[in-house]
Amino acid sequence: MTPYPNLISESLLINETVALLRSFGGKASAVSVVDFVMKIRKPDRNLARLLAADMIAGDPRLRIDGDMVELCDDEFEGRELMETEFVVFDLETTGAKAPPCRITEIGAYRVKDGKVQEEFQTLVNPETPIPPFITSLTGISDEMVRHAPLFADVAYDFLDFIGDSILVAHNSGFDMRFLNHEISRIFGKYKLRNPCLCTVQLSRKLLPDILNHKLKTVAEHYEIELVNHHRASADAYATAHIFVNLLTKLNENGVNDLAAIRGLGSRKHRYVR
Numbered sequence: 001m002t003p004y005p006n007l008i009s010e011s012l013l014i015n016e017t018v019a020l021l022r023s024f025g026g027k028a029s030a031v032s033v034v035d036f037v038m039k040i041r042k043p044d045r046n047l048a049r050l051l052a053a054d055m056i057a058g059d060p061r062l063r064i065d066g067d068m069v070e071l072c073d074d075e076f077e078g079r080e081l082m083e084t085e086f087v088v089f090d091l092e093t094t095g096a097k098a099p100p101c102r103i104t105e106i107g108a109y110r111v112k113d114g115k116v117q118e119e120f121q122t123l124v125n126p127e128t129p130i131p132p133f134i135t136s137l138t139g140i141s142d143e144m145v146r147h148a149p150l151f152a153d154v155a156y157d158f159l160d161f162i163g164d165s166i167l168v169a170h171n172s173g174f175d176m177r178f179l180n181h182e183i184s185r186i187f188g189k190y191k192l193r194n195p196c197l198c199t200v201q202l203s204r205k206l207l208p209d210i211l212n213h214k215l216k217t218v219a220e221h222y223e224i225e226l227v228n229h230h231r232a233s234a235d236a237y238a239t240a241h242i243f244v245n246l247l248t249k250l251n252e253n254g255v256n257d258l259a260a261i262r263g264l265g266s267r268k269h270r271y272v273r
Helices: 012-023 030-037 045-056 132-138 151-162 172-187 199-206 215-221 232-252 258-264
Strands: 007-009 027-029 062-065 068-071 086-093 103-112 115-123 166-169 190-192 196-198
Touching (some): 007 012, 012 027, 012 030, 012 062, 012 068, 027 030, 030 068, 045 062, 086 172, 086 232, 103 132, 103 151, 103 232, 115 232, 151 172, 166 172, 166 232, 172 190, 196 199, 199 232, 215 232
Parallel strands (some): 086 166
Antiparallel strands (some): 027 068, 062 068, 103 115
């Protein structure tokens, strides 16, 4: 069973099942799934159904209907953006790559009805020394995080805060890699189910004429005050207000749901992760 409602399995068997079903238009017989994924050739139909059901149990993307294994409709894709709840977040870390680097701070804001609302913020003990360069950049020192909670201590609270929201981050690939790495340390081969919008990519598409698309530059474009840059809460707060402006611009351009945002992208520029 999935250890938490908004986590999905990263197991090889599940990933191969999802890929197979997508190649078959969204569904395939349990016999085909067990044959292809589990390498059990020509299994008995009843055995195949039992094996497939056990394998996909608890994964919200998959279901058994009779003798067929099916991909469920993605509940995120059709959501109207202006009516959707988002969680805009930022992480501070001990370095650029996860692993071996770890999270030192989480900052997040809920965005709903075009307004920046509830906040989540905490320092995190990374269980590893913070390099001097990172301390000079973020202001977060070993002493500051010495008695801070471990990620494992705040994971459930943060997952509850996220819920089934669509996530948003500035350079989302970086933040999602770190977040999913920390989740895998606790839950094993699981990652967040929530899609994540990238305000770097969205601002490149919607604001092509500004100097660059760094957080500070985009914030200045929208006259959003960015204080304590490179602290998670401050950066998340600025990103949340940037996103509210980008959301309005998307709506003005007739982009009204997540599927439409995906349609803006390409292999090189991914707006949703």
